[in-house]
Amino acid sequence: MIVENGREVLIRVRGLAKSFGSHQIWDGLNLDVYRGEILAIVGGSGQGKSVLMRVITGLVVPDAGDVGLFGQNTKTLSAQDRLEIERRWGILFQDGALFSSLTVLQNIQVPMREHLELPQAMMDDLAFLKLSMVGLPPDAAYKFPSELSGGMRKRAGLARALALDPEIVFLDEPTAGLDPIGATDFDHLIRKLQQTLGLTVYMVTHDLDTIFTVCDRVAVLADKKIVRTGSPTELQRHPNHPWIKEYFCGERARAASPGERPSIPA
Amino acid sequence: MLKRDHQLVLPTQARAPGFRVELRGTTFRLVATGAWTVAEATQLDTALKRLRVPIPPTADFTGEMDIAGIAEIDTAGALLLQRTAAAWEKSGLRTRYAGATEAFRILIEEVQRKGRAERPKIENRGALQFFTEDMAKTLTGVWHDAVQLTGFLGEVTAAFIRLFRQPWRFRTTSFIHHLDHAGFRAVPIIALICFLIGAVVMQQGVVQLKPFGAEPFAVNMVAILALREVGILLTAIMVAGRSGSAFTAEIGSMKMREEIDAMRTLGIDPMDTLVLPRILALVVALPLLTFIGDLMGLAGGGLMAFAVLGLDTSNYIDKLRDVIDFQHFMAGMIKAPFAAVIIGLVGCLEGLKVEGSAESLGTHVTSAVVKAIFLVIILDAVFAMFLSGIGV
Numbered sequence: 006m007i008v009e010n011g012r013e014v015l016i017r018v019r020g021l022a023k024s025f026g027s028h029q030i031w032d033g034l035n036l037d038v039y040r041g042e043i044l045a046i047v048g049g050s051g052q053g054k055s056v057l058m059r060v061i062t063g064l065v066v067p068d069a070g071d072v073g074l075f076g077q078n079t080k081t082l083s084a085q086d087r088l089e090i091e092r093r094w095g096i097l098f099q100d101g102a103l104f105s106s107l108t109v110l111q112n113i114q115v116p117m118r119e120h121l122e123l124p125q126a127m128m129d130d131l132a133f134l135k136l137s138m139v140g141l142p143p144d145a146a147y148k149f150p151s152e153l154s155g156g157m158r159k160r161a162g163l164a165r166a167l168a169l170d171p172e173i174v175f176l177d178e179p180t181a182g183l184d185p186i187g188a189t190d191f192d193h194l195i196r197k198l199q200q201t202l203g204l205t206v207y208m209v210t211h212d213l214d215t216i217f218t219v220c221d222r223v224a225v226l227a228d229k230k231i232v233r234t235g236s237p238t239e240l241q242r243h244p245n246h247p248w249i250k251e252y253f254c255g256e257r258a259r260a261a262s263p264g265e266r267p268s269i270p271a
Numbered sequence: 272m273l274k275r276d277h278q279l280v281l282p283t284q285a286r287a288p289g290f291r292v293e294l295r296g297t298t299f300r301l302v303a304t305g306a307w308t309v310a311e312a313t314q315l316d317t318a319l320k321r322l323r324v325p326i327p328p329t330a331d332f333t334g335e336m337d338i339a340g341i342a343e344i345d346t347a348g349a350l351l352l353q354r355t356a357a358a359w360e361k362s363g364l365r366t367r368y369a370g371a372t373e374a375f376r377i378l379i380e381e382v383q384r385k386g387r388a389e390r391p392k393i394e395n396r397g398a399l400q401f402f403t404e405d406m407a408k409t410l411t412g413v414w415h416d417a418v419q420l421t422g423f424l425g426e427v428t429a430a431f432i433r434l435f436r437q438p439w440r441f442r443t444t445s446f447i448h449h450l451d452h453a454g455f456r457a458v459p460i461i462a463l464i465c466f467l468i469g470a471v472v473m474q475q476g477v478v479q480l481k482p483f484g485a486e487p488f489a490v491n492m493v494a495i496l497a498l499r500e501v502g503i504l505l506t507a508i509m510v511a512g513r514s515g516s517a518f519t520a521e522i523g524s525m526k527m528r529e530e531i532d533a534m535r536t537l538g539i540d541p542m543d544t545l546v547l548p549r550i551l552a553l554v555v556a557l558p559l560l561t562f563i564g565d566l567m568g569l570a571g572g573g574l575m576a577f578a579v580l581g582l583d584t585s586n587y588i589d590k591l592r593d594v595i596d597f598q599h600f601m602a603g604m605i606k607a608p609f610a611a612v613i614i615g616l617v618g619c620l621e622g623l624k625v626e627g628s629a630e631s632l633g634t635h636v637t638s639a640v641v642k643a644i645f646l647v648i649i650l651d652a653v654f655a656m657f658l659s660g661i662g663v
Contacts, residue, residue: 105630121309127316130354130386131309131347137385138346144391151628170272170309170345201381202346203273203374 006076013040014076015173015205016061021070023056030056032229034070038173043199043206045216045237048226049248054209057226058175061207062096063087075172092120094173095166099181101158103150109136109161110146116168135164138201140194156187160194167202174198176208180215188212192219213261225249238262272308272345273374286343288315292322297332299325299364301355304340307348315351322355324362334359339370349382416642423620424612427550430542440540445548453514453549454556458563460513461506465564468505469497469571477579490576490587491594497568498599504651506564507610510557511643515618518549519639522622523632531623541623550615557611558604565603598663606654610647617643 007014016038023031030053038044046054059065061072063079072079074090103112113132117123136146139160150158166174180188196219199206210216216223216237224234227248241262244250252258288305336356356366368379434441476489522545525531531541576582621639625632
């Protein structure tokens, strides 16, 4: 276990480099994610925000650098340890990535079936509980993903990500494609689940509203590395970087920042 | 997963979940210890199910879930605790929690609240009912398809006739493009297949006719079979698999991305731009491909005739000349444009039926190929009856 400033570091990324063809997206990228925080990764398009998530979760292999998860370096992990770690995180892909041939209930039970041997009644209980926790009505359980709206698919995807009560949840653009009301609801949901389940949330987002209402810390990807981290208001007050300035002090950011409107009580 | 103390890493021994039930004064206590997480849920579930629900002798007995000894808990653990507490409540014990941290309390309360949701009933249909319903659905589906296809044939015919009045509507570029893709580029594969089948039929014919001393008649068989049936059927099936599916995939993916709606709003008729060029290209290409198929079938037969019968080329051609009539050739060739229309219609119609998702595209491509091949074979059978009826 790595402890820094009195907080446990769950994810530690050091010296990451990755190129696609001749295009280098990062060079010496460092990042720490602490237990219990909601971290947002922001950055212009093409800076590799989603790729970073895929590197941390092992879907993409970096050219150089180390990724540490729960204090273990992923390079030296055995297959068994890797499986143990995969049980401790949940991932919500952009459009939910639900398995289209399974019902929502079966989708939520996939990780349980894969990793554990639970009795069917217990799995049903748990799946219905998760469904209700992400705010879906019980009759969504027997529907197929194609019968759900985009927002409901995201919620169902989140329920699957939470199936095994993970410690970290990765969210890839959780509010993209949702209407403002749906997006606000989803923000509240993330905050609520984070508090009830004691989650650590790593999210890739563009949504300034989400950043200002739910995120504890923001990491900014620019110039091939994480140029700054800090709370949203901190970054807004002292941008110290042209991109951050444009992002956090632009017209949209002013509208979203808590000074301009009542913030949501935590 | 919530831990009582995050700095503490539990040794395996301390993770072992457990509980005991004791009676202290007038309070039944469930004292839980260890890790109550989803990994231990199976074990806990069986143990808790075996536990007898205490029956209070008098009304002033209460229940208590003492969770001070729990080091880790998640929703599965909370669910199990909650289930036990609910059972105790039901038997008349007022049950409360003791020893919960703030985080534990929030989780347990949330599980309590959310676990109450009513579950929908799924109706269980019997096998017979299921079978009947499925059968009825399939049969009405076939009828529905037939109606749709006929309607579409009408639409395409109307659009085709309109071309004569308004010839500028004809998309030459698109027509040539599809002629190239569905026709010219299909030549090698169709030539190869027909050549091989011609050779195989000749070889088998000779083997089977030899005991009767009738092996020279294998040439008659191959010649007539190749011209009347094999050439057209193989070509049509190959084109259905190659181009019919491509039509569905192309039009379907355009439908999926709303391109067809965009076309309509721009005043472009998809019938003119997408459907007609494809069907007309097939109507031109399929007879030409069939002709190549016929020739290659005969060539394949010729090669085998040389190998197993010792007939050289000029003898083979002489023999063909004796056997083959123009009628045989036409009996095969006449089917080609009809098969082309069927393949084109089915391919385009299935493409237009695609809805928003990629799965829908997949199912429609599959069904386009299956339906096209099925209909081509039906067509062949109908023609066989008709032609033998008129004595050709």
